[in-house]
Amino acid sequence: MREKAKEGGSVLETKRKRKKSRLYEIWRQLKKNKLAVVALIVLVLLVLLAIFAPLLAPYPYEKQNSKLSYAGPSADYLLGNDKLGRDILSRLIYGSRQSLQMGVIAVAIAATIGILLGAVAGFYGRWVDNLCMRLLDIYQAMPMFLLCVSLAAIMGPSLRNAIIALGIGTVPGYARIMRASVLTVREKEYVEAAKAIDASNARIIRKHIIPNAIAPLIVQITMGVGGCIMSGAALSFIGLGVQPPIPEWGAMISDARSVMREHPTLALYPGICIMLSVLACNLLGDGLRDALDPRLKN
Amino acid sequence: MTPLLEVRDLKKYFKNKAGMLHAVDGIDFVLEEGKTLGVVGESGCGKTTLGRTVLHLIEATSGQILFEGKDISNPTKQEMHGIRRKMQIIFQDPFSSLNPRMSVCEAIMEPLVLHEHMSKSEMLTETRRLMDTVGIATRFENSYPHELDGGRRQRIGVARALALNPKFIVCDEPVSALDVSIQAQIINLMLDLQEQRGLAYMFVTHDLSVVKYISDDIMVMYLGQMVEKAPSDELFKNTCHPYSIALLSAIPVPVYPNNAQRVLLRGEITSPINPKPGCRFMARCRFAEEKCNEPQVIEECAPGHFVACCRYKEIKENKD
Amino acid sequence: MEDNLLEIRDLVVEYHTDDDVIYAVNNINLTIKKGETIGLVGETGAGKTTIAKSILRILPQLQADLKSGEIFFEGVDMLTLAERDMRKIRGNKISMIFQDPMTALNPIEKVGFQIAETIKLHNKIRREEAERRACDMLEMVGIPMDRFSEYPHQFSGGMKQRVVIAMALACNPSLLLADEPTTALDVTIQAQVLDMMRSLKEKLGTSVILITHDLGVVSDFCDSVAVAYAGEIVERGSVDRIFNNPHHPYTLGLFGSLPRLDSTEPRLKPIKGLMPDPTNLPSGCRFYERCPDAAEACALSPPQDIEIEPGHTIKCIRGKEGGI
Numbered sequence: 001m002r003e004k005a006k007e008g009g010s011v012l013e014t015k016r017k018r019k020k021s022r023l024y025e026i027w028r029q030l031k032k033n034k035l036a037v038v039a040l041i042v043l044v045l046l047v048l049l050a051i052f053a054p055l056l057a058p059y060p061y062e063k064q065n066s067k068l069s070y071a072g073p074s075a076d077y078l079l080g081n082d083k084l085g086r087d088i089l090s091r092l093i094y095g096s097r098q099s100l101q102m103g104v105i106a107v108a109i110a111a112t113i114g115i116l117l118g119a120v121a122g123f124y125g126r127w128v129d130n131l132c133m134r135l136l137d138i139y140q141a142m143p144m145f146l147l148c149v150s151l152a153a154i155m156g157p158s159l160r161n162a163i164i165a166l167g168i169g170t171v172p173g174y175a176r177i178m179r180a181s182v183l184t185v186r187e188k189e190y191v192e193a194a195k196a197i198d199a200s201n202a203r204i205i206r207k208h209i210i211p212n213a214i215a216p217l218i219v220q221i222t223m224g225v226g227g228c229i230m231s232g233a234a235l236s237f238i239g240l241g242v243q244p245p246i247p248e249w250g251a252m253i254s255d256a257r258s259v260m261r262e263h264p265t266l267a268l269y270p271g272i273c274i275m276l277s278v279l280a281c282n283l284l285g286d287g288l289r290d291a292l293d294p295r296l297k298n
Numbered sequence: 299m300t301p302l303l304e305v306r307d308l309k310k311y312f313k314n315k316a317g318m319l320h321a322v323d324g325i326d327f328v329l330e331e332g333k334t335l336g337v338v339g340e341s342g343c344g345k346t347t348l349g350r351t352v353l354h355l356i357e358a359t360s361g362q363i364l365f366e367g368k369d370i371s372n373p374t375k376q377e378m379h380g381i382r383r384k385m386q387i388i389f390q391d392p393f394s395s396l397n398p399r400m401s402v403c404e405a406i407m408e409p410l411v412l413h414e415h416m417s418k419s420e421m422l423t424e425t426r427r428l429m430d431t432v433g434i435a436t437r438f439e440n441s442y443p444h445e446l447d448g449g450r451r452q453r454i455g456v457a458r459a460l461a462l463n464p465k466f467i468v469c470d471e472p473v474s475a476l477d478v479s480i481q482a483q484i485i486n487l488m489l490d491l492q493e494q495r496g497l498a499y500m501f502v503t504h505d506l507s508v509v510k511y512i513s514d515d516i517m518v519m520y521l522g523q524m525v526e527k528a529p530s531d532e533l534f535k536n537t538c539h540p541y542s543i544a545l546l547s548a549i550p551v552p553v554y555p556n557n558a559q560r561v562l563l564r565g566e567i568t569s570p571i572n573p574k575p576g577c578r579f580m581a582r583c584r585f586a587e588e589k590c591n592e593p594q595v596i597e598e599c600a601p602g603h604f605v606a607c608c609r610y611k612e613i614k615e616n617k618d
Numbered sequence: 619m620e621d622n623l624l625e626i627r628d629l630v631v632e633y634h635t636d637d638d639v640i641y642a643v644n645n646i647n648l649t650i651k652k653g654e655t656i657g658l659v660g661e662t663g664a665g666k667t668t669i670a671k672s673i674l675r676i677l678p679q680l681q682a683d684l685k686s687g688e689i690f691f692e693g694v695d696m697l698t699l700a701e702r703d704m705r706k707i708r709g710n711k712i713s714m715i716f717q718d719p720m721t722a723l724n725p726i727e728k729v730g731f732q733i734a735e736t737i738k739l740h741n742k743i744r745r746e747e748a749e750r751r752a753c754d755m756l757e758m759v760g761i762p763m764d765r766f767s768e769y770p771h772q773f774s775g776g777m778k779q780r781v782v783i784a785m786a787l788a789c790n791p792s793l794l795l796a797d798e799p800t801t802a803l804d805v806t807i808q809a810q811v812l813d814m815m816r817s818l819k820e821k822l823g824t825s826v827i828l829i830t831h832d833l834g835v836v837s838d839f840c841d842s843v844a845v846a847y848a849g850e851i852v853e854r855g856s857v858d859r860i861f862n863n864p865h866h867p868y869t870l871g872l873f874g875s876l877p878r879l880d881s882t883e884p885r886l887k888p889i890k891g892l893m894p895d896p897t898n899l900p901s902g903c904r905f906y907e908r909c910p911d912a913a914e915a916c917a918l919s920p921p922q923d924i925e926i927e928p929g930h931t932i933k934c935i936r937g938k939e940g941g942i
Contacts, residue, residue, distance in 0.1 A: 189394040193396075196382065196386065196387045197458070197461075197462070198412060212398065340804035341775075341804055477661035478661065478872055478876060479872065481888075482877075489885060504805065507876070507879055512877075545806060548805040549805060551834050552832075552836070552878075562809055566774050567774075
């Protein structure tokens with residue numbers, strides 16, 4: 001009998017330990033999805049690459065050498081050189097900084113605003129909902145990219161302003177998905193149960209609505225990272241984003257566009273980088289969505 | 299002595315594209331401390347809306363609700379906070395009434411967090427005590443609702459309702475989603491709690507055998523109105539309203555040979571949108587005649603036995 | 619064999635999840651005679667629906683594994699039939715009604731056409747003929763013919779269930795599997811639907827397997843009863859025997875848990891504990907943990923069927939001594 005009680009105690013003990021490390025729990029779930037783990041590793045490598053770019057890059061990104069214009073791969077320059085003879089590998093490594101920042105920060109801004117807006121509109125309904133949604137309609141009536149361009153133009157060209165412009169420009173997508181998701185969660189009995197114990201609206205939104213409504217957004221968010229990397233590249237191309245000579249993947253593709261036939265690799269390498277990061281984001285998002293949902297735990 | 303809860307002419311209309319939906323239309327009842335009022339009726343009769351309206355989860359269109367003699371029909375925010383402590387609800391579906399992302403412990407603790415000024419450890423002790431009261435082993439405290447079976451989930455629902463030590467609980471079909479053997483466990487738990495704490499229940503259900511078992515008084519509702527109300531034994535022995543008669547006879551009784559005489563109703567429940575002033579059951583009633591088009595008056599046919607049918611006497615004589 | 623319409627022998631069905639094996643149906647034997655109505659009673663997870671789905675071979679293919687067993691329908695083992703032949707049986711000779719009428723009907727198709735479609739699928743007849751028969755079916759389940767070209771959302775729950783029943787009976791099947799057909803309905807509507815089903819089954823001579831948890835419905839509607847618990851049939855017999863002389867402790871427990879209209883007891887007598895975890899069934903009697911009369915021998919080996927009266931079997935080694 002006593003032994004049994006002891007056993008019960010130890011079970012409680014381990015359970016508590018597990019509770020403490022929610023992150024560990026998520027990781028344990030995520031581990032089951034091999035693709036997501038690979039994606040996570042790729043992303044971590046990319047981030048490390050961005051952080052330690054000065055140490056890893058063989059040459060400074062702006063170092064020109066006109067003799068090496070459009071030179072192919074060589075022992076010194078592993079991926080060859082661009083028009084101005086700059087080392088492509090170094091530029092790719094440095095470029096990861098700008099591209100990742102653009103993607104991640106812009107999406108973070110957009111998703112935060114979108115989630116709050118969507119949750120409030122969905123939860124309160126009626127005129128609040130109408131107001132929010134009509135505003136978004138107007139917002140969306142303008143081409144998203146044009147909006148970003150105008151915002152960036154008003155604020156002046158720089159990386160920071162490009163990020164802000166992208167963040168604000170892509171809010172509607174998140175807000176709409178969030179609102180749709182909140183509308184279904186709002187009708188759940190546990191929301192009513194929370195009202196029955198007099199939980200404030202803010203608490204209901206924070207504790208009951210958002211955690212249960214956010215799942216469909218995770219994929220949208222990770223996809224958004226890829227989209228923002230691309231849009232950021234386009235902004236850079238028309239001179240409103242990252243300013244040359246600072247390298248950026250999208251800008252590198254834009255630069256390579258005119259010589260696509262003669263030197264396809266120039267566009268190919270940054271293209272692969274973008275593809276890899278976007279793909280990794282998507283796969284990770286998929287895995288995270290499953291791992292975050294306690295209902296799918298076995 | 300003032301009764302615990304008194305409801306007077308409570309109405310709740312919903313605006314609808316087609317007109318006014320009379321979900322609850324002029325309900326009166328009185329509930330004493332420690333007693334149980336059973337509310338029965340079929341889907342769409344407004345029994346769930348009634349429970350929610352009494353609790354102010356839905357704003358009433360008109361009518362009065364008196365709790366411990368105090369009118370709480372139009373409470374301020376602060377009054378509301380106080381009322382919530384004393385009136386609670388247990389939901390029908392333990393699968394959807396618990397937030398899937400809150401652990402058992404968090405779910406039971408939530409009312410304490412909102413209402414009691416306790417330290418974290420005090421709250422944890424209280425939560426464990428509650429879990430013990432409703433019969434969930436503490437080893438489940440970090441489990442999530444989806445990991446538990448229906449019976450345990452419903453116990454969490456009960457624990458949440460009990461957390462603030464209420465005097466009155468609306469039970470909205472608390473056992474209809476559960477298996478028979480588990481259903482009995484929960485009913486017994488609720489009866490035990492009532493005995494220990496002097497709780498008053500308003501037990502909303504469509505299951506008449508359960509309601510007979512647990513209630514002191516039973517109210518039968520049809521399309522937002524009360525058609526009959528009586529002490530539970532009296533209602534089953536001396537059923538007066540033709541709808542109640544049909545309803546009682548339709549309960550499948552688990553005995554064999556099953557020679558219950560079913561009174562089959564024709565048609566289905568009519569629309570609660572813009573109903574005519576007369577008896578709402580008329581369209582399905584075998585005994586309907588001209589005078590049923592008049593609004594029905596509630597009569598006391600025996601002590602404590604109320605019926606809203608102008609022909610109940612004739613029907614009774616017919617039967618005998 | 620001759621008058622047995624359906625015979626299930628040693629049916630074993632397992633479900634496979636990522637890490638576990640769920641033992642849903644374990645060695646079930648069940649026979650249904652022509653024209654018989656049998657009530658398959660049990661709680662959630664007893665394997666009732668799995669049995670019905672195995673008969674029609676509509677188990678979810680990825681997870682479900684029909685381990686072993688034979689299901690004879692009119693003398694043919696259906697488990698050996700090719701999928702093509704099986705399709706001729708489904709909806710034609712055996713049809714099934716599900717609990718939720720909403721999911722069984724196509725919301726964007728007129729109900730009359732949906733019934734006609736079923737008839738046309740199994741009979742080589744012209745469209746007009748099929749529609750005429752669909753009209754007849756609607757009349758038969760008590761829906762006026764002029765509602766033929768209405769859509770499902772224009773019907774109430776009870777009406778929808780009638781349409782579903784009409785669809786199931788459209789090809790005059792010899793066996794109807796009804797999985798909780800009235801659970802979603804109100805009692806007065808349930809009474810109407812059961813009444814209609816009873817007269818239909820008498821008229822058409824259909825055998826019915828009624829899956830339900832409501833013992834009241836069983837006593838009202840069925841000829842015989844099979845009580846399922848944790849993937850086994852623990853007691854089987856005529857309604858009279860099961861309701862008036864139940865022997866298995868689980869059946870007794872079920873009756874004890876029901877609030878009776880005539881009871882005066884202050885408390886119900888629930889069965890203690892919970893159904894065993896279907897991934898980890900006890901080696902002995904499945905009901906051992908919850909059984910008030912358990913003996914030591916019960917935990918050792920699973921009990922076999924014992925016939926205590928002709929046609930009344932129980933799975934309990936103490937059956938002969940115990941009971942009421």
